[in-house]
Amino acid sequence: MSKTAEQTPTEEMEHPVSPYLRMDRIPHIWCPTCGIGTVVRCYADALEHTGVDLDKLVIVSGIGCTGRVAGYMKLDAFHTTHGRAIPFATGLKLGRSELLVTVFSGDGDLVGIGGNHFIHAARRNIDMLVILVNNFIYGMTGGQNAPTTPTTARTSTMPFGNFERPFNLPHLAESCGATYVARWTSLHVRRLTKSFREAIDRKGFRFVEVISPCATLYARLNKLGTGFNLMRFYHDNAVIDHNADTRDLDINFQDKIICGKFVDKERPTYSEMMHEHYRKTLGDKFVPTPEEGGMIRDTEEKPVSKGKKPAKSRKSKASVSKSGKK
Amino acid sequence: MKTDPSGVLTGQHYLDGDHACGEGAMAAGCRFVAGYPITPSTEVVERISRRFPMMGGTFIQMEDEMASMAAIIGASWTGTKSMTVTSGPGFSLMMENIGLAAMMETPCVVVNVQRGGPSTGLPTMVGQSDMMQARWGSHGDYEIIALSPQSPQEAFDLMIDAFNLSEMYRVPVMFMTDECVGHMTEKVVIPKAEDIEIVPRKLTEKPPDKFWPYVTDKSMIPEFARAGDGYRFHTTGLTHNERGYPVMSAECQQECVTRLVDKIRHNAEDIIRFEEEDIDGADVVLVTYGITARVARRGIDIARRKGIKVGVIRLIVVWPFPERHIRELAPKIKAFVVPEINYGQIVLEVERCAAGQTRAVLVPHMGGSVHNPADIADAILEAAK
Structure with missing residues (x-):
């Protein structure tokens, strides 16, 4: 296939988290002063400090600016359809329970088109970390109104100001059953990294919302200045309150943003509930899906009668086609 | 295995x-x-x-x-x-x-x-x-x-x-x-x-540093790496190259989509499956599938008793479609008759493959029940005229 995407690796100066990134895909597509890159950096730092087995870590994104994150992480990475990252990740986790699953996507993707999946995965307590970068707007498509757009903020589809009420995401996540809920801004790099580290080590449906500047659309449409001005705004208006009641975490236009870790509790995951229930009801008859997955392996190595083209011939030629064109 | x-x-x-x-x-x-x-x-x-x-x-x-x-x-x-x-x-x-x-x-x-x-x-x-x-x-x-x-x-x-x-x-x-x-x-x-013979997942045997997820050979079917086996691959719904990386270009779209389609089209003869009966010398050939293939038996019997030579092609694999077979058969018969519980879907494919060499007659039925076999028999008799 085409090789036009390949970049010359810039290896003169190694970035501290480059082992976690697909450096052959850098530069990324995000705008100057966008906060997503910062969130990715914090996540990569957290991975380094938690020492998780990266071979077992999968990252799943949907569509949108943050939906591109999976494409830059050097992990088993899935860039899926709009809104469906969470159910896709559910299949990965239930198919092979030893996997550690991170869903990394945006507000429009996860709680707009994917809102139903979000609440059900939280309700079931599917074991996954969901990182939601909230820039208050649909960035990739040009600044349309989001389910997170603060009331009165202008967007390209609410040119006279948004009259809808946005989601309070920590409250939504907590009320649906999330075991870990935190909110930070992309200015809070140390606290955000610490939250990622904690959340990676926990079990169940873990949710971290990161408020992040979109200078190109949100700030421009609302005459809020540059990305730097937004970071300044976070600096002046973010209030850390770990004990806040999640019901009080609405974000109003250009008003204070309450940050912190609001929920950190244990609750049996979907798989734990299923296993415990089946053990109780079915006893010895219950056979759980193996941790390494439900793949049926060929134990006796016989030729496959159905396969007209044996796998062997395929393998020997594959390396040829890789070096040249097909 | x-x-x-x-x-x-x-x-x-x-x-x-x-x-x-x-x-x-x-x-x-x-x-x-x-x-x-x-x-x-x-x-x-x-x-x-x-x-x-x-x-x-x-x-x-x-x-x-x-x-x-x-x-x-x-x-x-x-x-x-x-x-x-x-x-x-x-x-x-x-x-x-x-x-x-x-x-x-x-x-x-x-x-x-x-x-x-x-x-x-x-x-x-x-x-x-x-x-x-x-x-x-x-x-x-x-x-x-x-x-x-x-x-x-x-x-x-x-x-x-x-x-x-x-x-x-x-x-x-x-x-x-x-x-x-x-x-x-x-x-x-x-x-x-x-x-029971089953085809297992064909996992790649290449080491992770030699593996790209969409490299193929003549078979056009890439090797598979599972999530969690250390390959750290990337896959996407975007148009992508052999590495599974998005490439927004006409050239990559050409290669990516062509292979997705051709891996089936070029192997169609291996995939296609149908049963046929009394095709040689048939006046009319019924092309049928699913439950309607069984309902049609009665219609075929009625038509045969009235002296019509009726052949049958029962599609088991419907897609890909047995295009070559229909095309070659078309000039030898008076008509294809296609009963189906819709207002004409597979009949369009039969008509396309017949390419004007013979007629393709739909026996439509909108659903809620199977066909009345008499309707199928009537269509066969009409088509045989």
């Missing part, structure tokens, strides 16, 4: 088509099913949810069909054979991620127990009107494989083929059964596990 015996209920059974379909999936090695309840398909997952805990399978009832389809793609990337089950309205919702499965080249099986449509249509009654949707329902160019069983026994047997084909060609396979087969109870013989 031989299948895992834990999923095989060897013996003679009295099963409806939905239960037989579920048994076929389990016998084929399916160990992950995500679904959402919808009549008339629900019995398939009811059967599976009762049996899966005893064979290491996982069933999850998702919040909707979009989620079900997404979940089976995710599970398939762990190497687990995966399936979802639905009917018309749910099939529509699955189209989004059927496209993703085609684009990511994810083996999986989608069962559609067809009912009358459009929209909510006839939830409890038969239809065959999703045949074109099975082929073209998701946006963009892609090819899939579709099978259509005519009996509970075939619902079992063809399920194994469906899983095998999905593994061989790395495509979503559409299992296009219908309410009538689904709810018809007949004898189903389930063979011993050692007599």
Whole structure:
């Protein structure tokens, strides 16, 4: 296939988290002063400090600016359809329970088109970390109104100001059953990294919302200045309150943003509930899906009668086609 | 390889088509099913949810069909054979991620127990009107494989083929059964596990640093790496290159889409399956599939008693379509007759393949019941004139 995407690796100066990134895909597509890159950096730092087995870590994104994150992480990475990252990740986790699953996507993707999946995965307590970068707007498509757009903020589809009420995401996540809920801004790099580290080590449906500047659309449409001005705004208006009641975490236009870790509790995951229930009801008859997955392996190595083209011939030629064109 | 015996209920059974379909999936090695309840398909997952805990399978009832389809793609990337089950309205919702499965080249099986449509249509009654949707329902160019069983026994047997084909060609396979087969109870013989051949996932043997997920050879089927085996691959629904990296260019689109389509088109002769009967010297050839193939028997008998030489082509694999066969047969006969429980879908394909060399006569029926065999007989008699 085409090789036009390949970049010359810039290896003169190694970035501290480059082992976690697909450096052959850098530069990324995000705008100057966008906060997503910062969130990715914090996540990569957290991975380094938690020492998780990266071979077992999968990252799943949907569509949108943050939906591109999976494409830059050097992990088993899935860039899926709009809104469906969470159910896709559910299949990965239930198919092979030893996997550690991170869903990394945006507000429009996860709680707009994917809102139903979000609440059900939280309700079931599917074991996954969901990182939601909230820039208050649909960035990739040009600044349309989001389910997170603060009331009165202008967007390209609410040119006279948004009259809808946005989601309070920590409250939504907590009320649906999330075991870990935190909110930070992309200015809070140390606290955000610490939250990622904690959340990676926990079990169940873990949710971290990161408020992040979109200078190109949100700030421009609302005459809020540059990305730097937004970071300044976070600096002046973010209030850390770990004990806040999640019901009080609405974000109003250009008003204070309450940050912190609001929920950190244990609750049996979907798989734990299923296993415990089946053990109780079915006893010895219950056979759980193996941790390494439900793949049926060929134990006796016989030729496959159905396969007209044996796998062997395929393998020997594959390396040829890789070096040249097909 | 031989299948895992834990999923095989060897013996003679009295099963409806939905239960037989579920048994076929389990016998084929399916160990992950995500679904959402919808009549008339629900019995398939009811059967599976009762049996899966005893064979290491996982069933999850998702919040909707979009989620079900997404979940089976995710599970398939762990190497687990995966399936979802639905009917018309749910099939529509699955189209989004059927496209993703085609684009990511994810083996999986989608069962559609067809009912009358459009929209909510006839939830409890038969239809065959999703045949074109099975082929073209998701946006963009892609090819899939579709099978259509005519009996509970075939619902079992063809399920194994469906899983095998999905593994061989790395495509979503559409299992296009219908309410009538689904709810018809007949004898189903389930063979011993050692007599069931299944195609295992073909995992790459390359080391991770030598592996790109969409490198192919002449077979056009890339090797597979499972999530969690250390390959750290990337895959996307975007147009992508051999590395699985997005490339937004006409050149990459040309290569990516051409291969997705050609891996089926170029192997079509190997995939196509149909039964034929009394073709030599036939005046009229019936092209039929699914439950209608059985209803047509009566119509054929009536026409034959009136002296018409009637041949039959019963499609088992509907997509890809036996284009060459229809084209070669067309000049030798007076007409093709195509009864189907819709207002003309497969007949369009027959007509296209006949390419003006002979007529293709539709025997339409909008659904809610099978055809009246007399209508099929009348169409044959008329076509033979």
